[in-house]
Amino acid sequence: xxxxxxxxxxxxxxxxxxxxxxxxxxxxxxxxxxxxxxxxxxxxxxxxxxxxxxxxxxxxxxxxxxxxxxxxxxxxxxxxxxxxxxxxxxxxxxxxxxxxxxxxxxxxxxxxxxxxxxxxxxxxxxxxxxxxxxxxxxxxxxxxxxxxxxxxxxxxxxxxxxxxxxxxxxxxxxxxxxxxxxxxxxxxxxxxxxxxxxxxxxxxxxxxxxxxxxxxxxxxxxxxxxxxxxxxxxxxxxxxxxxxxxxxxxxxxxxxxxxxxxxxxxxxxxxxxxxxxxxxxxxxxxxxxxxxxxxxxxxxxxxxxxx
Amino acid sequence: xxxxxxxxxxxxxxxxxxxxxxxxxxxxxxxxxxxxxxxxxxxxxxxxxxxxxxxxxxxxxxxxxxxxxxxxxxxxxxxxxxxxxxxxxxxxxxxxxxxxxxxxxxxxxxxxxxxxxxxxxxxxxxxxxxxxxxxxxxxxxxxxxxxxxxxxxxxxxxxxxxxxxxxxxxxxxxxxxxxxxxxxxxxxxxxxxxxxxxxxxxxxxxxxxxxxxxxxxxxxxxxxxxxxxxxxxxxxxxxxxxxxxxxxxxxxxxxxxxxxxxxxxxxxxxxxxxxxxxxxxxxxxxxxxxxxxxxxxxxxxxxxxxxxxxxxxxxxxxxxxxxxxxxxxxxxxxxxxxxxxxxx
Numbered sequence: 001x002x003x004x005x006x007x008x009x010x011x012x013x014x015x016x017x018x019x020x021x022x023x024x025x026x027x028x029x030x031x032x033x034x035x036x037x038x039x040x041x042x043x044x045x046x047x048x049x050x051x052x053x054x055x056x057x058x059x060x061x062x063x064x065x066x067x068x069x070x071x072x073x074x075x076x077x078x079x080x081x082x083x084x085x086x087x088x089x090x091x092x093x094x095x096x097x098x099x100x101x102x103x104x105x106x107x108x109x110x111x112x113x114x115x116x117x118x119x120x121x122x123x124x125x126x127x128x129x130x131x132x133x134x135x136x137x138x139x140x141x142x143x144x145x146x147x148x149x150x151x152x153x154x155x156x157x158x159x160x161x162x163x164x165x166x167x168x169x170x171x172x173x174x175x176x177x178x179x180x181x182x183x184x185x186x187x188x189x190x191x192x193x194x195x196x197x198x199x200x201x202x203x204x205x206x207x208x209x210x211x212x213x214x215x216x217x218x219x220x221x222x223x224x225x226x227x228x229x230x231x232x233x234x235x236x237x238x239x240x241x242x243x244x245x246x247x248x249x250x251x252x253x254x255x256x257x258x259x260x261x262x263x264x265x266x267x268x269x270x271x272x273x274x275x276x277x278x279x280x281x282x283x284x285x286x287x288x289x290x291x292x293x294x295x296x297x298x299x300x301x302x303x304x305x306x307x
Numbered sequence: 308x309x310x311x312x313x314x315x316x317x318x319x320x321x322x323x324x325x326x327x328x329x330x331x332x333x334x335x336x337x338x339x340x341x342x343x344x345x346x347x348x349x350x351x352x353x354x355x356x357x358x359x360x361x362x363x364x365x366x367x368x369x370x371x372x373x374x375x376x377x378x379x380x381x382x383x384x385x386x387x388x389x390x391x392x393x394x395x396x397x398x399x400x401x402x403x404x405x406x407x408x409x410x411x412x413x414x415x416x417x418x419x420x421x422x423x424x425x426x427x428x429x430x431x432x433x434x435x436x437x438x439x440x441x442x443x444x445x446x447x448x449x450x451x452x453x454x455x456x457x458x459x460x461x462x463x464x465x466x467x468x469x470x471x472x473x474x475x476x477x478x479x480x481x482x483x484x485x486x487x488x489x490x491x492x493x494x495x496x497x498x499x500x501x502x503x504x505x506x507x508x509x510x511x512x513x514x515x516x517x518x519x520x521x522x523x524x525x526x527x528x529x530x531x532x533x534x535x536x537x538x539x540x541x542x543x544x545x546x547x548x549x550x551x552x553x554x555x556x557x558x559x560x561x562x563x564x565x566x567x568x569x570x571x572x573x574x575x576x577x578x579x580x581x582x583x584x585x586x587x588x589x590x591x592x593x594x595x596x597x598x599x600x601x602x603x604x605x606x607x608x609x610x611x612x613x614x615x616x617x618x619x620x621x622x623x624x625x626x627x628x629x630x631x632x633x634x635x636x637x638x639x640x641x642x643x644x645x646x647x648x649x650x651x
Binding site: 060092093094096097101102103104108110112115116117118119120121122123124125126127129130148149152153155156159160 | 328330359361362364366367368369370371372373374375376377378379380382397398401402405406408409410411413414
């Protein structure tokens with residue numbers, strides 16, 4: 001099967017959609033239009049876009065609490081995701097799941113740290129056993145490294161040759177806990193110890209991420225066994241809505257050096273970049289408005305419970 | 308004569324024969340060992356590709372089972388001792404039981420997690436418990452417990468092949484050894500088999516395939532008291548029931564459900580409405596447990612018509628390894644007889 005990779009313009013469009021989506025979420029949370037909480041992907045956009053540019057239709061993605069960027073890069077609708085955050089019937093999961101619990105086509109997410117790793121591995125094994133040539137992309141974070149079930153899973157994934165691709169986005173902070181206070185030793189050694197070939201990249205350049213992922217996803221597909229990629233990255237926004245404990249200067253410094261949109265825009269004609277940006281912005285705004293107008297569901301009616 | 312263990316083992320063979328999507332995952336499953344309690348015996352020989360013996364990783368095993376179930380297979384995960392279910396709680400509660408509902412009914416998770424529970428074998432505090440009460444009442448998780456009536460293997464077979472939702476299947480260790488009585492051996496009893504549907508089944512298909520058995524002594528006068536019990540306690544309650552009838556002329560009606568969650572109160576309620584007295588028995592600890600829920604539901608439904616209700620359960624302590632101490636901790640036939648005598 002031939003798979004056409006997105007070109008430079010399409011990559012910029014994908015990055016922009018995630019950026020505008022997440023900014024819209026943070027801007028509008030104080031208005032009370034969303035339920036619960038959210039975990040935005042600002043600053044990490046290049047990871048989802050670069051990695052999932054290699055996701056074929058039969059492939060599976062399992063994401064975590066910080067899943068909006070993965071969902072949009074997978075091809076999910078911003079309108080349906082806004083509607084989900086707003087608890088609307090038209091949401092990705094009818095408003096039942098909310099920000100962290102999405103399922104659409106071969107995309108899944110769950111907000112429990114670590115627990116998704118064995119699920120993704122079981123999926124990979126199931127596809128392999130049924131003769132389906134699928135790769136499962138599972139997104140972990142530095143915080144996930146604290147969960148024991150991850151290590152059970154790495155052992156099993158390696159023992160049973162599951163075609164699962166572990167992508168660890170190290171944004172260097174788990175909620176408010178910096179990686180120095182949470183992760184001992186080496187991240188890569190944790191995967192290597194189980195015989196899973198592991199690569200690291202410290203970049204916010206979507207094309208660099210796309211290139212390394214292409215090689216590794218290809219290896220998973222070809223060898224029908226696991227690989228891991230550690231992407232050192234930065235999150236520009238708070239863990240959820242407004243709980244950032246980092247110094248403002250620290251964040252602005254990383255925004256200057258590591259903004260994936262600025263890095264990639266430098267490759268485009270300024271006019272082209274501006275056009276893509278304004279089209280993406282308009283698409284996100286339209287999705288938001290449309291979701292806002294949708295009705296809220298009725299739980300008793302949905303579940304067959306007495307009203 | 309077939310034992311419960313043989314019936315369950317046969318069901319696993321049948322399930323794997325009938326459906327190539329059935330996989331068995333668990334620890335120490337390979338022949339000649341065939342699992343710690345031998346329920347998996349012969350399977351790795353008959354279906355070597357589909358029996359996956361694993362490292363000691365209960366949480367990941369259940370997680371992998373869920374993942375396989377989400378993607379077209381019908382996995383069965385064996386957890387060696389029910390006590391180890393604690394290690395799988397996150398996978399059962401926050402993953403397997405949630406997916407169908409939180410993904411807006413867009414997916415199904417046809418996963419069966421089987422595990423032996425129960426004491427009376429001297430295994431001590433961490434290998435003798437009946438922990439199922441901790442997992443009852445989780446929306447999206449069906450909990451079944453076979454007894455030695457009917458066909459326990461068929462219950463398992465239905466859970467594996469017909470149920471598209473996650474099932475926790477509780478097998479009592481001593482029940483394994485019980486033989487399933489032939490019709491002639493049950494001549495003392497009138498047995499009614501029903502398939503009660505729970506009133507509310509959030510995130511699960513409502514149709515029930517799990518029977519409940521209502522037993523009376525054949526030709527006896529109307530029962531004076533109702534007993535509700537499941538699993539191996541159903542077996543002991545049946546012995547107590549015979550003893551009470553023949554030695555004491557006390558007649559009770561015994562209801563043995565095989566589905567613990569979501570729970571259908573109907574057969575127990577019907578019985579209690581006839582007798583006005585209810586004794587609920589469980590092998591797990593009594594505090595805040597299954598029996599408490601049953602009594603609460605019956606009290607709500609019957610009000611002042613419920614003349615007496617009692618719970619009989621394990622002491623609210625850990626289970627000692629020492630034989631005589633363990634025997635005093637867990638309810639036995641004598642304790643059931645004594646409890647009934649106090650109530651009528």
